[in-house]
Amino acid sequence: MNLAESVQIVSFGILSVMMIATALGVVLLSNIVYSAFLLGGVFLSISGLYILLNADFVAAAQILIYVGAINVLILFAIMLVNKKEDFSTLPNRWLRQGSTAVVCIGLFALLGTMALITPWQLSTTSPAVVENTIVVLGEHFFSDFLLPFELASVLLLMAMVGAIVLARRDFIPDTLPTEEATSTSLTLPERPRELTTK
């Protein structure tokens, strides 16, 4: 075993232990802000695993999108719904959690044995055959994956418009709106909740 392989194995061990520990922290910690920051740790260690798998571009994209966008979005959502509420205790809560844990451990055992006993058709070519992954990825995007690539842009546009429409705060007027005001085009009808409920 030369130096490169031992470095790979040691870094794989460190990254996998960090990933599992932070993922357990995300699920098990009671403070949700700690969970959100530990989620960033999960994403960073997964990015390190991608670098071990010879994927530099996807590792950078993982950090940019997950840590830079999704994690920040989750933190903002936590701040917007920042409400200290004590959840009402459910009957048989330990039974739910115990049965879920048993099912999850069973699923993990099933998947682990499946991964170990399956004879994988490993490729004989060296994994470092691709010199520049960005070039190969770009060729895939603009030749045989062109339609999914364009559909992804439409999906992102739809998600942006949908998120704005869903998360917009309702406008509460002082008086009840007249019929002409609500039925004009280019304005979405908004429900004056406070005035109609009282």
Place this chain on the structure above:
Amino acid sequence: MIQLQYFLILAAALFCIGIYGLVTSRNAVRVLMSIELMLNAVNINLMGFSNYLDPGEIKGQVFTVFVITVAAAEAAVGLAIILAIYRNRNTIDMEQFNLLKW
């Protein structure tokens, strides 16, 4: 040398942690975080297969980029839905979100 099986077992562990958090957590934001964990487990599987079974043309990485795109869209819309529910019900407890339950 690191084998393909290590990455698969690691992804399986992350997926199971995500399922556990998805079922047991009562905070709605934590449920979204568990969904992100599960999507990342799938990504690790795709990248492992791409590196070990198909190193010439890395189609697994292409699929991983698409999964990341869909995850970003899902996070934005999901958090917007949670904000809307929070304004209506004034809680983020998953046990209270039973409007559609007969």
